[in-house]
Amino acid sequence: MDMLMFELNKNITKPLYEQLYTGIKTAIMCKQLEVGTKLPSKKKLADFLNISQTTIEVAYAQLIAEGFIVSKPRIGFFVEDINELPYIETEQAELPVEEAEEKSFRFDFHPGKIDTDSFPFSQWRRYAKDLYDLPSKNLLQVGEPQGEYTLRTEIAKYLYQSRGIVCKPKQIVIGSGTEQLLPMILRLLKSDSKFALENPGYSAIPRTQLQNKAIPIPVDEDGLIVDELEKTNANVVYITPSHQFPTGAVLTATRRTQLLHWAVKAENRYIIEDDYDSEFRYTGKPIPALQGMDQNNKVIYLSTFTKSLMPSLRVAYFVLPSTLLKKYKETFSYYSATVPRFDQHIVARFMRDGYFSKHLNRMRKIYRKKLDKLTHTFKTYYPEVIITGDQAGMHVLISLPLAISEEKLKKIAEENSIAIYPVTDYLLKPIEYKYPTFLLGFGGIPLEKMEEGIHQLMQCWGIAKNKL
Known part of the structure; x- marks a missing residue:
């Protein structure tokens, strides 16, 4: 050669x-x-x-x-x-590596954003440091399919104290988010079940196996209209009674009783209660969970740590009625928990030592200040904008007196580096709104930037700033 x-x-x-x-x-x-x-x-x-x-x-x-x-x-x-x-x-x-393109906004009013500056990193870091050591070597093995018993115990205590729910750890199943747990719940119900969903309602639901099958039930200022549910052949209803998403309506006591009566009328009827952000209520007493009123094992309770701790944690859970426990064991005996055991034990210790309650109390005050700043800014400078759903949660609805489509308003905002989310994104069935209506999340906007963000949004939409 x-x-x-x-x-x-x-x-x-x-x-x-x-x-x-x-x-x-x-x-x-x-x-x-x-x-x-x-x-x-x-x-x-x-x-x-x-x-x-x-x-x-x-x-x-x-x-x-x-x-x-x-x-x-x-x-x-x-x-x-x-x-x-x-x-x-x-x-x-060599092939070129394409980096994921992530949009960045000056102001992002997404309803799922939290206040990251206020997270208790020091306590969280201490628990993580203590756990990631040789004495915790047993956590390297596969854990219990329903989730760590110690975390389920802490969740049961928390639910009793804060939501009026009486349950045992064996009724609780932990998973990595609502999207992962919901299909498990659906498998426990009869295959020919007819599902009803709030309209507008939680946006992740249509992406599950309920797509194209769900029966939309209208919502008003008192929550889901149970009279409309009773007219359908649905036997399972998915509902957010304590803070309806996205309208913010609270299901009244009368409708709660009516809904529970509806569930009792047939053996295969169930209510899936999503209590996703019940921790943050700003007027009156906390609304008890629907499950706490249930005397007939008809409510499947579902919640998450997304808003109370962090979205990236990916820890959610449901509480099964005792009547469904046997079927759960038979159906999911081969499953493994989808949340890392170390993460579960960090959360459990955080709750056990009282830091979770302290964190929630602190965040309620912070989010209350943000909500007050938001509503004050609108009332002072833009009184023509209608605000609803401000009793709880981390977003409000704003309706604008403009003769322009929501899609165009959204595009104008994006061109000005502002992210805003139309209520029509959460519809299962079209609804005619009098004015363009948007969800305005305030959790991820710094308090000192709240007023500026609202002014920037209103000005890019051409809504004149009133003079004091």
Whole structure:
């Protein structure tokens, strides 16, 4: 062979053995070296290239390992027959890596954003540091399918104290988010079940197996209209009674009783209660959970730590009626918990030592200040804007006296680096709104930036700022 084709550059950072390996491999793949060609001995090639035999040996060893050449004892090295190569590992063949494009906004009024500056990192870090050590080596093994018992115990205590729910740890199932738990709940119900959903309602629901099957039930200022539910053949209803999403309506006591009576009228009727942000209520006493009123095992309670701790934690849970426990055990006996055990124990200790309650109390005050700043800004400068759903949660609805579509208003806001979310994004069935209506989340907007963000939004929409 012509050894001159393997000139090496000793002035670059790429190792000599790798340069040689790449040169020979490229020559074989380009048919410059035919099958069966004998390569120079390690000594001869080392002398020719003025490099060590070790460098040659390493390059040849890599080519042998990848099947480009073969070593025949006491004879030499020969080019192998390469019919099909699974990949080409040369610099020219490297594929460009595309980075994910993430939109960035000056102001993002997403209803799911939280106040990240107020998270208790010091306490959280301490629990994480204590757990990630040899004494916790048992947590490296697979845990209980329903989730860690210690966390389920803390959740049961919390639900009793804060939501009036009496349940045992064995009724609680922990999973990585509502989207993961909801299909499990649906499997526990009869396959021919007819599902009813609030309209407008939680946007993740249509992306589940309920898509194109759900019966939309209208919502008014008192929550889900149970009279409309009773007119349907639905036997399962998914509801957010303590703070209806996205309208913010609270299901009245009369309708709660009516809904529970509806569930009792047939054996296969159930209520799925999503209590996603019940921790944050700003007027009056906390609204008890519907499950706490249930005397007939008809309510499946569902909640999450998304708003109370952080969205990225991915810890949610449901509480099963005792009548469904046996079927759960039979159906999901082979499942594994989808939340890392270390994360579960961090949350459990955080709750056990009282930090969770302290954090919630602090966040209520912070979000209350943000809500007050938001409503004050609108009432002072933009009184024509209608605000609803401000009793609880981390967003309000704003309705604008403008003769322009929500889609166009959203686009104008995006062009001004502001993210805003139309209520029509959460519809299962079209609803005619008198004015363009948007969800305005305030959780992720810093308090000192709240007024500026609202002014920027209103000005880009051409709503004149009133003079004091």
